[in-house]
Amino acid sequence: MPTQVLSPHEISERIRLKARELGFGAVGVAPVRPSAYGDAYTRWIGEGMHGEMAYLAREDAVAKRRDPAVLVPGARSAVVVAIEYYNADADAAAPADPSRGIVARYARNLDYHDLLKERLIALQEWISAELLPVQGRAYVDTGAVLERELAQRAGLGWFGRNTMLIQPRRGSYWFLGTILLDVELAYDAPFAKDHCGTCQACVSACPTGALLGRDAAGAPRMDARRCISYLTIELRGPIPRDLRPLIGNRVYGCDICQEVCPWNSFATPASEEAFLAREGLDGPSLIEWMTMTQEEFSARFKGSPIKRAKRRGLLRNVAVALGNWGSPDAVPALAAALNDEEPLVRGHAAWALGRIPDERPVDALRARLEVEDDEWVISEIKSSLDED
Structure with missing residues (x-):
């Protein structure tokens, strides 16, 4: 006491x-x-x-x-x-490499x-x-x-x-x-000044147009339904087709609106070791992640925020990133994902295969269509075949 x-x-x-x-x-x-x-x-x-x-x-x-x-x-x-x-990114070239995923810091x-x-x-x-x-x-x-x-x-x-x-x-x-x-204390002075000024860097840089400026009360507005962090973490179902190409290779969260902020030029690395990137989370291989089993997911992300997305959500995001890469190198992993137990993974893998200029995706999609029983996945397969 x-x-x-x-x-x-x-x-x-x-x-x-x-x-x-x-x-x-x-x-x-x-x-x-x-x-x-x-x-x-x-x-x-x-x-x-x-x-x-x-x-x-x-x-x-x-x-x-x-x-x-x-x-x-x-x-x-x-x-x-x-x-x-x-x-900071351990490999500065990783974010620009479409074969590798970006995880929010x-x-x-x-x-x-x-x-x-x-x-x-x-x-x-x-x-x-x-x-x-x-x-x-x-x-x-x-x-x-x-x-x-x-x-x-x-x-x-x-x-x-x-x-x-x-x-x-x-x-x-x-x-x-x-x-x-529940006690009265002595208080700090509130931070009164808005130092953003006329800067619109974050609003302009948001790929999906989620940032909407400020409201009449001065509060910043965001349409969470378009935010990449929401789409890759909070959204449990399919990512809207029109937003998928805008996500790029971001597989969990997004830092774009912070990366372009001039004030973050002053950011210094965290002193807490727990917040520094662990091996495999700074520019991971999309192809390798696409083949991840539930057991591997549970072991790899024990104690990690990424577990919030669950395996099906993360692989959904990885499939979208592979589709945005559009490389024939991704075909085997995506074709295998057409047989995943999760419809969410199968459907996004089908979309991704439809974006790869190669004959093998067509064969894989047609083969899956013959046995697929999920109506949404069927619609994704048919859309990809129609776009071929």
Whole structure:
């Protein structure tokens, strides 16, 4: 139990020091109050831009995002932490090689949720043990919390047009975490200035047109249904045919809107080894991944964020990337995938084969058509044969 009474200012300052001791690169403290973007969020949901992420549209989830005090009754303060995860491509030529896949930087090693949550819980327990008794709850990108708004309110940065939180001269490659507490603390000044200015680099660079600028309240808008991260991770079914060619060789997530941001020229490599790319996740061979069994998938991605897509989702993405490559070298792997147990994989493999200028795909597609019993896969095979 705490042995001395500290002022709110002293408590906040000691929390900041402890957070940095635990490895967080930035920390701020903000008051808990209703979101300034609550109405914008509700309109976004009403327009269906959340796609199939139904958890974002539940009535209780919307209410919690509009006001964190609904999520954690009695919450008065938010401790917001951030930790850098940037890692440069080990092989600078890999992203431009269409035979190799691109994995978003945040997913090239361990799942950040586990590491951050453990440290946030440790921070909350330390506050109760050393400073003052508190009740609250820690969140890392999984609860109904608008983390980036809280981070802006805690002085950590501004909302970029790419929807990311950007810190001056430090960029946007940050994981965020939040502890909602039932005590009044001393607060940091909110980050007031928008340093994006007239820059439209991220909006212009998005291949699928997912970034839509800002709304009347100043919040950046995104149509998640067109975002490559959504298409390759959150979407559980087929990727829309008109968007497949725009994905290129991105097989899990997308960093384009961050890569083109001028502020990320200041990004420095993560100090946490857990966020540096593990072997095989920095420019993997698409052909090799296309042949991955369930057992290989489970072993390879144990503890990785990539497990979220499941094997069928990842191989769907790999098939699309192989189709965009369009090389005859991909035919054997794609032809074998026509016999995969997952219709999602078979259908996208059929689409990819239809984009390869070779006679072998036609033979493989016709052979599969004779035995295929899934109507959607049949439609994909027929479309590919018609386009040949």
